[in-house]
Amino acid sequence: MEQSPIKKYRVLADKTLIHGDEIVYLLKIDAKDIADSARPGQFVNVYMDDSSKLLPRPISIADAEDGVLTLVIGIRGKGTAYLHTKKSGDYVRIMGPLGTGFLDAGDVSHELVDSVSSVNLDSPIASVDVTNLSVRADLRDASHTEHLDPATKHILIGGGIGVPPMRLLAKTLAKSGVKPDDICVVLGYRDEPFYENGFYEITDLVYETSDRDNRNVVDALNDEKLTSGIIYACGPTPMLKAVKSYAQLHEMKLLISLEERMGCGYGACVGCTVKTTAGKKKVCKDGPVFDASEVVL
Amino acid sequence: MRMDNVASSQTRNQAGSQAQSQTDSQASSETRNLASSKTQNQTSSLASIQTRNQTSSLASSETRNQASSKTQNRASSKTQNRANSLTTIHDNDITTSHKDRSIEICGVRWKNPITTAAGTFAIRESGKYYDYTKLGSITTKGVAPQAWEGNPTPRIAETPSGMLNAVGLENPGVDAYIKNDLPILENQDVVVIANVAGHSEDEYIDVVKKLRGTRVDMLEINISCPNVSCGGIAFGTDAETAARLTAKIKKVADKPVIIKLSPNVTDIVSMAQAVEAAGADCISMINTLLGMRLNLKTGLPILANATGGLSGPAILPVAIRMIYQVSRAVDIPIIGMGGVSTGADAYEMLLAGAQAVAVGTAALSDPVAPIRILEELEGYL
Ligand SMILES: Cc1cc2nc3c(=O)[nH]c(=O)nc-3n(C[C@H](O)[C@H](O)[C@H](O)COP(=O)(O)OP(=O)(O)OC[C@H]3O[C@@H](n4cnc5c(N)ncnc54)[C@H](O)[C@@H]3O)c2cc1C
Ligand SMILES: Cc1cc2nc3c(=O)[nH]c(=O)nc-3n(C[C@H](O)[C@H](O)[C@H](O)COP(=O)(O)O)c2cc1C
Numbered sequence A: 001m002e003q004s005p006i007k008k009y010r011v012l013a014d015k016t017l018i019h020g021d022e023i024v025y026l027l028k029i030d031a032k033d034i035a036d037s038a039r040p041g042q043f044v045n046v047y048m049d050d051s052s053k054l055l056p057r058p059i060s061i062a063d064a065e066d067g068v069l070t071l072v073i074g075i076r077g078k079g080t081a082y083l084h085t086k087k088s089g090d091y092v093r094i095m096g097p098l099g100t101g102f103l104d105a106g107d108v109s110h111e112l113v114d115s116v117s118s119v120n121l122d123s124p125i126a127s128v129d130v131t132n133l134s135v136r137a138d139l140r141d142a143s144h145t146e147h148l149d150p151a152t153k154h155i156l157i158g159g160g161i162g163v164p165p166m167r168l169l170a171k172t173l174a175k176s177g178v179k180p181d182d183i184c185v186v187l188g189y190r191d192e193p194f195y196e197n198g199f200y201e202i203t204d205l206v207y208e209t210s211d212r213d214n215r216n217v218v219d220a221l222n223d224e225k226l227t228s229g230i231i232y233a234c235g236p237t238p239m240l241k242a243v244k245s246y247a248q249l250h251e252m253k254l255l256i257s258l259e260e261r262m263g264c265g266y267g268a269c270v271g272c273t274v275k276t277t278a279g280k281k282k283v284c285k286d287g288p289v290f291d292a293s294e295v296v297l
Numbered sequence B: 001m002r003m004d005n006v007a008s009s010q011t012r013n014q015a016g017s018q019a020q021s022q023t024d025s026q027a028s029s030e031t032r033n034l035a036s037s038k039t040q041n042q043t044s045s046l047a048s049i050q051t052r053n054q055t056s057s058l059a060s061s062e063t064r065n066q067a068s069s070k071t072q073n074r075a076s077s078k079t080q081n082r083a084n085s086l087t088t089i090h091d092n093d094i095t096t097s098h099k100d101r102s103i104e105i106c107g108v109r110w111k112n113p114i115t116t117a118a119g120t121f122a123i124r125e126s127g128k129y130y131d132y133t134k135l136g137s138i139t140t141k142g143v144a145p146q147a148w149e150g151n152p153t154p155r156i157a158e159t160p161s162g163m164l165n166a167v168g169l170e171n172p173g174v175d176a177y178i179k180n181d182l183p184i185l186e187n188q189d190v191v192v193i194a195n196v197a198g199h200s201e202d203e204y205i206d207v208v209k210k211l212r213g214t215r216v217d218m219l220e221i222n223i224s225c226p227n228v229s230c231g232g233i234a235f236g237t238d239a240e241t242a243a244r245l246t247a248k249i250k251k252v253a254d255k256p257v258i259i260k261l262s263p264n265v266t267d268i269v270s271m272a273q274a275v276e277a278a279g280a281d282c283i284s285m286i287n288t289l290l291g292m293r294l295n296l297k298t299g300l301p302i303l304a305n306a307t308g309g310l311s312g313p314a315i316l317p318v319a320i321r322m323i324y325q326v327s328r329a330v331d332i333p334i335i336g337m338g339g340v341s342t343g344a345d346a347y348e349m350l351l352a353g354a355q356a357v358a359v360g361t362a363a364l365s366d367p368v369a370p371i372r373i374l375e376e377l378e379g380y381l
């Protein structure tokens, strides 16, 4: 029997983070295999338990440490409302980690991974994935932060439900030796902030903005004169567009995480494409992180 | 009320004129059929067949068969054979531990009756999760003579127990398929079915010619995609057009030709009979059903293409009904598909009259679904 890559994982903790017009909650999940290989910017597929809701819900990996996976979810519809009923001790069906993250887009480790999978494909694989995936993860883990230039400033921008994935990114950068002063975090909220505390453990340079104060992330970039280094951004498309103009103006490299409706989340259905300068690419596999200069927003 | 208006006017603007006219003409022809059968029979179009034959529509094909005894024998002996082979395999079950589930379709031997449905299987991506050489065959995504861009996103919308897709046959073109995909399969022990797309007869012929002499074992001609504005479904909804294309393809193909039928027709049986008469070696059915969903906040369609093809468990009963009807009216084998998500569903499809079963949408909600369904099906055979 071939093992399904979708496994049941136990919820260790659940917490509602904000409960106003917007409801955002957090799930901590006992998922050692996923947490151990998760890279910043990657996501997981969360499946519903009821087969009338067939499709996976893609959710970014907010944090991964000591075998515990953290997901931060905003209620948007039926699926995200259903997951809010999950309490500590319940099980969720998850597959992951999936996709290409912030620190592996277009770098050497990415190509290594491709060559590994093509080697495997030449000889059909008997009992597949787990081993195959862990080879990939190992390869990437060994090299995915090596290419970081120690002198670069890293500017992390999260807007709304795009805030959570910035947490694992900030943490990974810090762990790989980037100095706290070179990590700068700009968070944009519609109203109340959520999931912001962890960033202050990593750096003092955290800027929170909120629509209720008529201040957005680009205002913060301008005010703080954050005009050199590399920008990583995840959030709604209008925000990404504004950040892209800012990055172009100051000739900064910008990596963005895109959102698209998905059929499979693993590259089989071609449902989730985005236009790039190199033709259409799959958000779930080639992304969700792309170099902003390559994609048409 | 207000929402209705917003939705309809905006749909028209969004959908683009071609897609819209397709939807319009579809809708209106359906209305016409419904309306006329209603007047004639004072009831629905399905019931109209019933009235004519004094019995069910399934019996209608039997009634027709009775008119020609040759047809009747043909049909019943086919059913008989299938029943026999199912029992034979069942007997083997008890005596042997290594079970032979193999079948032969158009002279091609499959290890078992399960394949993948076109567009839901990718050699590299799906191959990461399971050994697809264990399947009876693999059906790859539709390829056209040149690369197609497909539709803009969103291309996917969830529906109750199903999904809509409007991928629009994005594909890298047949040359890229031959160069990048087929070499991976070169030394693998698995039957390969290439799914062929085109906007015109010439485009289909082009692809079929280029696939001559390649690793591909069988061709599945997609005349039923609801998501491309010209070609595709245009060939699949008119019996004469479908038959003419089938005959032309048969002339140039060097491998068995499977014609993939659309369920978006009034009379699936006559479509099947038309392509059989034109020389099709096999029929696959069903492709997706045309559908739509709206975003409640904007009143606009969720899909950028406005309409999309419905697949998944929701369409299983439609597929079973159509396969049941067609299998009793044609001699050529049927590869069944549409909403199969368990071994029991696959078995039901075999009982309905399919010789093999393809797994599509189920593989999107679980990458290893084709293998799981094969294993579950073995419990029934
Ligand atoms: C790579 C990626 C990472 C994401 N990370 C997070 C995250 O960390 N936290 C979070 O709260 N949300 C995240 N999202 C958005 C999240 O996937 C959607 O909000 C969620 O799928 C909505 O599901 P629903 O059942 O509540 O909504 P419904 O509208 O009931 O869903 C119906 C269908 O549409 C899909 N869908 C609806 N809205 C979206 C959307 N915005 N993006 C993608 N699919 C959608 C659903 O998956 C489902 O298949 C992410 C999306 C992507 C693509
Ligand atoms: C995302 C997606 C892409 C598809 N692409 C193709 C295609 O390229 N060619 C084709 O003939 N059918 C295509 N189909 C139709 C399927 O092959 C199948 O006929 C249909 O989905 C019904 O089966 P299912 O309910 O098991 O998915 C596609 C279906 C889906 C969901």
Ligand code: FES
Pocket (backbone or CB within 6 Å): A261, A262, A263, A264, A265, A266, A267, A268, A269, A270, A271, A272, A273, A282, A283, A284, A285
């Ligand atoms: S969601 Fe299926 S290819 Fe990306």
